[in-house]
Amino acid sequence: MPAEILHQPTLVLNRNWQPVHVATVARALVLLWNHRALVVDPEDFQTYTWEHWSKLQPRDGEKFIQAVTVRLRVPEVVTLPHYDRVPDTYVTFSRRNLFKRDHNTCQYCGAQPGTEELTIDHVIPRSQGGPTSWTNCVVACVACNKRKGDRTPQQAGMKLRRHPFRPTWRPIYVWKEMRIKSWSKFLSEVYWNVELEQ
Numbered sequence: 239m240p241a242e243i244l245h246q247p248t249l250v251l252n253r254n255w256q257p258v259h260v261a262t263v264a265r266a267l268v269l270l271w272n273h274r275a276l277v278v279d280p281e282d283f284q285t286y287t288w289e290h291w292s293k294l295q296p297r298d299g300e301k302f303i304q305a306v307t308v309r310l311r312v313p314e315v316v317t318l319p320h321y322d323r324v325p326d327t328y329v330t331f332s333r334r335n336l337f338k339r340d341h342n343t344c345q346y347c348g349a350q351p352g353t354e355e356l357t358i359d360h361v362i363p364r365s366q367g368g369p370t371s372w373t374n375c376v377v378a379c380v381a382c383n384k385r386k387g388d389r390t391p392q393q394a395g396m397k398l399r400r401h402p403f404r405p406t407w408r409p410i411y412v413w414k415e416m417r418i419k420s421w422s423k424f425l426s427e428v429y430w431n432v433e434l435e436q
Contacts, residue, residue, distance in 0.1 A: 243301055243312055249421050251278065251317040256324055257425055263303075266316045275316040280420035285317065314420045329405050331372055333358060339405050345376035346386070346396050357383045361402060362390055372404035 248266035250259040255278075261269070269275035276285040286294070294311055296302040301312040329335055336358060343350050345359075359378035362368030365388050376398065378386070386394045 243303055246301075246312070247418065248313050249315045249418070249424060250275070251315065251424060252321045252323060253317065253319050254322060255317060255424065258318070258321070258324065261316075263312050266313050267310075269316060269318070270313065274320070275318050277313040278315040278317050278424075280315055280423050283423075314418055315424060329372075331370075331375075335405075336372075336375060337377055339372075339403075340377035340400075343377060343399075344379035344382050345399050345402075346378055346382040346391070348399060349379045349382075351379055355380055359383050359386060361398070363388045366390070373402050376402050 244262060244264040244267075246263050247260045248263050249257060250261050250266070252258045266275065266277075270277060270288045270291065273287070276287060277291045278285055291313070292308060292310060296309050296311050302309045303312060304310075337353060337356065341350075342353055342356060344356065356377050356379055359376050359382070360368045360370065361374050361376060364370070368374050382396070386396055391398055
């Protein structure tokens with residue numbers, strides 16, 4: 239259990255309390271220990287140094303790490319008091335991120351058969367010079383991908399539900415499907431919503 243807890247996510251804010259990253263609990267505790275971060279208590283927004291945080295007792299039902307002499311509360315949010323940059327808006331192109339952008343939904347027929355029945359389709363086929371990129375790839379079900387074949391949607395008589403686009407950074411792209419309730423106090427719905435403007 240302790241190893242699992244150490245690998246869970248912690249939201250990282252800059253000094254203006256804007257989300258900039260998602261780190262593991264272990265990394266957040268290292269930052270706290272090295273005086274590079276402060277824990278933010280989502281209940282009252284109070285910040286804590288390592289010295290103060292390590293003395294707080296876990297609340298009822300709250301996750302904690304059992305050290306030799308202390309039970310250490312698990313930080314869900316930390317802030318970097320000397321870091322004022324905002325996150326790079328670039329999201330790495332990957333299969334997982336593409337599926338998140340398209341909500342595991344075929345961009346031709348709208349089916350959601352499960353990830354094992356979905357593929358990546360090049361809107362302009364590679365054989366016609368189409369690149370593997372955010373703006374040329376979409377999620378497609380096996381049937382639609384087979385029907386489209388080595389043609390453009392227009393050539394195949396198919397219509398895209400939404401044109402592919404490069405998404406901007408959101409915590410959802412950094413961490414797998416986990417959504418922590420306390421983060422909602424620091425993130426507007428736009429950070430969770432992957433239906434982004436093109």
